[in-house]
Amino acid sequence: MRLIGLLYSPMVRRTAIALDVLSVPFTFEIMSMFRNFEQFAAINPLVKAPTLVTDDGTVLMDSGVIIDYARAVAPDPDVLKPRDPDLRLLDLRLDGLGLAAIEITLHLTYEVLLRPADKQHPPWRDRVRGQIVDVFHMLDRELEMHADRLLDGPLPLSAITIGVIGSTVTGLLARHATFGELSALSAFVERVEAIPSFRRFALNPSEGPLGDGRSLSTFIRLVSGGEGE
Amino acid sequence: VAIVLDELGFDFETDPISQFRGYDTFASIHPAVKPPTLVLDDGIMLTDSSMIIEYARAYAPRGDILTPSDPARRVADMRLTGLAMAIYEDTWFVMYETVLRPEEKSHKPWVERTEAQLGATLDYTEQAVAGELDWLLAEPLTVAAVSLAVGVSHRRRNLRNLPMPAERYPNLHRLAETAEATDVFRRYAASWSSDIETQAGIAAVIRGRKPEAG
Numbered sequence: 001m002r003l004i005g006l007l008y009s010p011m012v013r014r015t016a017i018a019l020d021v022l023s024v025p026f027t028f029e030i031m032s033m034f035r036n037f038e039q040f041a042a043i044n045p046l047v048k049a050p051t052l053v054t055d056d057g058t059v060l061m062d063s064g065v066i067i068d069y070a071r072a073v074a075p076d077p078d079v080l081k082p083r084d085p086d087l088r089l090l091d092l093r094l095d096g097l098g099l100a101a102i103e104i105t106l107h108l109t110y111e112v113l114l115r116p117a118d119k120q121h122p123p124w125r126d127r128v129r130g131q132i133v134d135v136f137h138m139l140d141r142e143l144e145m146h147a148d149r150l151l152d153g154p155l156p157l158s159a160i161t162i163g164v165i166g167s168t169v170t171g172l173l174a175r176h177a178t179f180g181e182l183s184a185l186s187a188f189v190e191r192v193e194a195i196p197s198f199r200r201f202a203l204n205p206s207e208g209p210l211g212d213g214r215s216l217s218t219f220i221r222l223v224s225g226g227e228g229e
Numbered sequence: 230v231a232i233v234l235d236e237l238g239f240d241f242e243t244d245p246i247s248q249f250r251g252y253d254t255f256a257s258i259h260p261a262v263k264p265p266t267l268v269l270d271d272g273i274m275l276t277d278s279s280m281i282i283e284y285a286r287a288y289a290p291r292g293d294i295l296t297p298s299d300p301a302r303r304v305a306d307m308r309l310t311g312l313a314m315a316i317y318e319d320t321w322f323v324m325y326e327t328v329l330r331p332e333e334k335s336h337k338p339w340v341e342r343t344e345a346q347l348g349a350t351l352d353y354t355e356q357a358v359a360g361e362l363d364w365l366l367a368e369p370l371t372v373a374a375v376s377l378a379v380g381v382s383h384r385r386r387n388l389r390n391l392p393m394p395a396e397r398y399p400n401l402h403r404l405a406e407t408a409e410a411t412d413v414f415r416r417y418a419a420s421w422s423s424d425i426e427t428q429a430g431i432a433a434v435i436r437g438r439k440p441e442a443g
Binding site for chain 2: 045046047048054058059060061062064065066068069072088089092093095096097099100101103104110114115116119120121124127131134135138
């Protein structure tokens with residue numbers, strides 16, 4: 001199987017780490033939805049990252065769908081999904097929160113990073129900034145209570161989702177919203193980033209958001225219709 | 230999510246709170262303000278449609294009757310669910326540029342890119358459902374069938390200025406119209422008044438007012 005995208009995207013990284021934890025054999029192909037648009041479109045005309053191409057050539061997209069598929073073909077489908085009913089519910093609840101955090105982070109990225117300042121809409125931007133702070137503080141409180149439970153046994157999917165988005169906000173986005181202190185989240189990120197599957201699909205800041213070392217400002221110019229460098 | 234919960238035999242109430250107009254009310258229930266949110270009887274809250282559907286499939290009173298028993302069809306159902314998610318996402322991006330902000334804040338390169346992307350997604354999905362409609366439209370409707378029908382209806386209602394002609398998308402139109410005519414879809418019909426409610430809420434956000442006062 002081939003998984004396609006950039007690890008800079010939280011959804012792509014979540015999917016890659018989940019497939020690795022499931023012990024599903026796959027190759028990871030670094031491809032940008034922007035820089036490699038034509039190449040990407042030849043594989044998946046919808047140009048959605050992550051994209052999975054299965055061994056029989058079926059093209060799947062959407063992180064949740066790909067992980068569902070991988071669980072169906074994995075040696076042990078119960079990996080990622082705790083058997084204990086209470087932990088299972090906790091995992092579903094925290095994974096939903098982690099996905100909410102990814103979504104609101106994308107909104108902030110689109111409104112603040114990917115458009116010229118004169119095209120930003122302040123009421124919307126302020127709403128998104130307020131919401132992102134609320135969501136991350138909520139996650140922080142949850143981790144204060146539940147981090148040990150999530151990391152005690154086999155890695156549940158919610159730990160991957162939260163770890164991935166936690167790494168993104170403490171790195172790329174730290175300048176663009178005032179998150180305040182997120183000590184439980186920061187500690188959690190440090191713990192999960194030491195897990196082998198996280199290290200195999202590590203965020204490499206020198207790759208930049210295009211996967212080729214070019215800067216964030218180049219990325220922003222390219223995405224907002226300019227030519228870049 | 231409402232339709233899937235109903236199909237799976239859950240007993241639940243729907244509480245129509247807008248994330249725009251009812252922002253503060255929503256936030257008082259769940260600070261993430263991420264519809265759909267499911268509040269379980271013991272007060273535990275789940276957000277994100279895929280998580281709620283996963284919960285519902287795992288704990289359905291009559292068992293998970295929505296997963297096709299044929300393995301190839303099960304993969305097809307996953308694949309088509311992914312396409313439905315792409316329709317939601319692309320519709321959202323176009324709405325984001327053209328409906329959710331004043332015209333002068335619309336960013337032209339993004340408008341062009343997102344509209345082209347939505348068109349490509351619909352073209353691809355139209356082809357992908359051709360030949361699959363018989364099983365997709367058998368009841369109970371699968372998660373892919375529900376997701377696609379809701380996605381197509383939502384895209385048609387909310388992007389009225391961007392036509393989606395039936396001649397170009399006959400399969401998607403048939404899928405949405407047949408599904409919308411089933412009892413379970415009619416129980417959770419997206420009403421005209423809820424559209425107006427949504428648009429009034431969006432308008433309040435666009436004008437920069439506190440949504441609750443709008």
